[in-house]
Amino acid sequence: MSSAKSTSNWRDVALTALAPAVWGSTYIVTTQLLPPDRPFTAALLRVLPAGLLLVLAGRWLPRRGDWGKLLRLSALNIGAFQALLFVAAYRLPGGLAAVVGAIQPLLVMGLAWGLDRNRPGGWPLAASLTGIAGMAALLLSPGSAWDGLGVLAALGGAVCMACGTFLTRRWRLAAPITALTGWQLLLGGLMLLPLAWRLDAPLPALGAVQIAAYGYLSLFGALLAYLLWFRGIARLSPVAVSSLGLLSPLTAVLLGWLLLGQALSPLSLLGLVTVLASVLVVQWNMAAAVPARQF
Numbered sequence: 001m002s003s004a005k006s007t008s009n010w011r012d013v014a015l016t017a018l019a020p021a022v023w024g025s026t027y028i029v030t031t032q033l034l035p036p037d038r039p040f041t042a043a044l045l046r047v048l049p050a051g052l053l054l055v056l057a058g059r060w061l062p063r064r065g066d067w068g069k070l071l072r073l074s075a076l077n078i079g080a081f082q083a084l085l086f087v088a089a090y091r092l093p094g095g096l097a098a099v100v101g102a103i104q105p106l107l108v109m110g111l112a113w114g115l116d117r118n119r120p121g122g123w124p125l126a127a128s129l130t131g132i133a134g135m136a137a138l139l140l141s142p143g144s145a146w147d148g149l150g151v152l153a154a155l156g157g158a159v160c161m162a163c164g165t166f167l168t169r170r171w172r173l174a175a176p177i178t179a180l181t182g183w184q185l186l187l188g189g190l191m192l193l194p195l196a197w198r199l200d201a202p203l204p205a206l207g208a209v210q211i212a213a214y215g216y217l218s219l220f221g222a223l224l225a226y227l228l229w230f231r232g233i234a235r236l237s238p239v240a241v242s243s244l245g246l247l248s249p250l251t252a253v254l255l256g257w258l259l260l261g262q263a264l265s266p267l268s269l270l271g272l273v274t275v276l277a278s279v280l281v282v283q284w285n286m287a288a289a290v291p292a293r294q295f
Contacts, residue, residue: 009236013283016232017244019225024251026221028259030089033213035204039086040196045214047078048189050223054182060175062183069171070183076164077226078188083195084157091150105282107162108242162242168230169238177234181226243282246275 034042062070173180206214232241250272256262264272 010283012232012235013240013244015228016236016241017247019229019232020245020248021251022220022225024248025255026085026217027089027092027252028255029213029217029221030086032260033209035206035210037090038196038200038203039090040083040192041200041203042086042214042217043082044189044192044196046217047082047185047192047222050218050226051182051185051187051189054178054223054227055186056182058176058179058182060179062173062175062179066173066175069167069173071187073164073168073171073173074184074187075191076160077168078184079191081157081160081164082188083192084153084160087153088150088157091147092154104158104162104165104245105239105242107159108166108238111162111166111238161245165233165242166238169233169241172234177227177231181223181230184230185222185226240283243279246279250275 030042175183229241232244253262253264253268253272257264
């Protein structure tokens with residue numbers, strides 16, 4: 001790989017990495033700033049306004065033959081994933097929800113190996129397994145508590161995001177990134193609307209802090225983060241993109257330590273270093289492998 005291509009690749013990696021880093025803040029914002037026990041409302045208010053803004057800005061309509069795929073991507077990447085994400089965020093403490101969802105890179109790798117001819121080598125698999133081991137070390141931190149439904153939601157969210165990431169790259173819908181992101185957020189938000197209406201209690205009167213929290217989740221956690229994420233999917237391999245998802249639990253745990261005083265044991269610190277190292281190894285190996293655009 002030439003120096004120019006290498007620089008461009010690492011720029012794409014850095015920009016894409018911002019998305020899971022921002023998503024890692026979802027958990028602390030949800031538990032500390034949002035009204036309690038309203039996961040579907042939180043998911044709805046996160047994605048629907050952002051989708052409307054991007055669709056209006058993009059002024060692009062999907063082709064007739066793309067609607068079926070677009071609806072499936074919207075359900076996987078946005079509707080189901082965001083619903084399960086907030087269920088897990090409300091029921092699991094700290095970064096535990098994000099840590100459970102760290103199996104996503106292995107799921108994407110399994111899809112790539114099973115369905116595509118261009119398969120990643122052993123190093124990405126070994127590095128991803130090492131990253132999962134680092135996540136397991138974080139689970140052993142003091143104060144970790146398990147909730148069965150929360151764990152199932154986190155696992156389900158990881159499966160949805162892995163399938164959505166893989167299919168987004170595999171199908172390659174002919175759409176600008178802004179339009180592709182906007183339509184998925186809009187359609188996913190519409191899928192969440194009946195859930196929020198029927199299953200969540202009405203919102204109480206919101207204070208300035210809660211309004212700002214919802215605004216942050218929508219503008220930064222949905223609009224900006226998904227633009228960067230789908231941009232990364234278009235430029236990097238799905239395995240490289242999904243490995244960056246490990247930065248979400250990393251951010252969640254660090255925010256819990258910095259802002260909430262949650263303890264980090266020496267084993268947890270070793271886990272943090274291990275996760276960072278595994279992400280870098282995957283990126284280096286995927287950058288040296290078959291160019292992503294041949295996927």
